Amino acid sequence: MPASLLELKKRIASVKQTSKITEAMHMVSAAKLNQTEKRDKGYQEYNQLLHQTVSRLMSASVIDYLNKDNYRLTQDNIDYDDVFGVGIISDMIKPREEIHSVGYLVVTGDRGLVGSYNSSVIKQMMSLVADDKLQGRESKILSVGSVGSQFFKKNNLNVVYEKGGVSDVPTFKETLPIVSTAIKMYLNGVYDELYVCYTHHVNSLSSAFRAEKMLPIVDLDIGTMEAKESKKIEFEVAPDIDSVLATLLPQFARAEIYGAILDAKTAEHASSMTAMKSATDNAKDLVSSLSLQMNRARQAQITTELTEIVSGANALE
Template sequence: MASLRDIQSRINSTKKTSQITKAMEMVSASKLNRAETNAKSFNPYMDKIQDVVASIASGSRNATHPMLKSREVKRTGYVVITSDRGLAGAYNSSILRTVYNKIKQNHQSPNEYGVIVVGRVGRDFFKKREVPIMLEVIGLSDQPSFSDIKDLASQTVNMFGDETFDEIHLFYNHFVSAIQQEVTEKQLLPLTDIGAESKSLNLTSYEFEPSQEEILEVLLPQYAESLIYGALLDGKASEHAARMTAMKNATDNAKDLISSLTLVYNRARQAAITQEITEIVGGAAALE
């Protein structure tokens, strides 16, 4: 049985851990509010640009673009959004497990795919397993701006244009609520689902100047890059929510452990006191 000093030391260290996790929970809650606001404020822009692209794609048979057409898939790209830090519950492990299982299921050789990764956790995961990493970005702020990933987004789109990849899939954690995040897969390129989405949208009628082909040439790359940025904002909100929940659970577990250790400490102290009284009584009886 541990000594009273050892038990007291564990109680003190657990209390300090509880203070740290509580502070991290409050910090994550504050960051979550901002991240959720950023993600929601970006949605109107995405809805409008999708509306315009869908209107062109569905309204003109002559308006064509390579990003709207499927081609034979010889190599697949995976854009994976993770975090730079841990202590976020299953936020990273769930998405990395999903992507890695999909890669093993769909590909026989590393020449058939490549990974574009955001976040140090994902970068280290794929590097350890010798997965080909084409592009990487680490050290993003908790509230990233588009300029932070503009180069990565632009290069990713260009990799489809120069046929480095024949299709690109986007993986990230979608923010549902503070206690729920869903691993989401979305086909980034080609944009073959624009036409299908346009059927469910109440499209606005537009008059285009210059031609629709020229507009698509500029707008489609911006739209694809915006999909990556929108997924990053969504992923950041999910990250802060997951970390807040994980730290709350850690704080609650620390409190339970402190209660349990306090009970053990009190029992051990009572046993020690009883032992001392017994020894005193026994010594007094021996002197008589």
């Protein structure tokens, strides 16, 4: 068999083997995507209830302090130090007067073969860092995922925390050291605001970059309910609202950050699944093209051999 045919045959076998690997990776990513989507659905239900509870408790506490009926609240006209006193509650919800540095908890992957998942987050993150620089603010990176950590350190960004090896289907317990460290750094004044930057999972085919402010906590429904309505709490609070809020607010912040990490992992699996499906389809197309080339080369070889046989027979006559 001519060398060209042997090369084509070897290449076809190699591409077929690669397609088997990418197809297997596609199936693995699909299974992990299914798991994270189910876990994310359960988290969303929990987070919604926690959000409502914290919002109602804060609204009731503020209303009791103001002692005014039909007063419509907004987070802009509340002095939380006066309402809750100096402590954990005010520290987590009161915006700081001056923003000197901003913390970014950036979620990337630990590996490649996930399409544009990692590059998209890094590109958007660098844009945020550039904006901070123009405004005279320092950017501090908390990197979750080895791909992001390697890039940020290579580009001399201020990485104050890094964590790699987060499992493909993360649990709250596993991410607790990450979120606890992020909150502790904020309370200790390492940065004045904390944003979580990650890829939001829209569906299996699309995703979107998000940079959500986590600290100080601003995502509360104070001001969306009238005072009389917000006083209607369907549960008893013991020992008092402030004590409960002092426990719930850190838990609420942890849940929000965990939800972002879980959402990012879901988007990563979706991106990996799409990339592996595309790779498998491309491999199959390449096998088809190479098979066609081999068949044509084989036909040409057979035609040449027949021509030589006929020519030899005619020469003997």
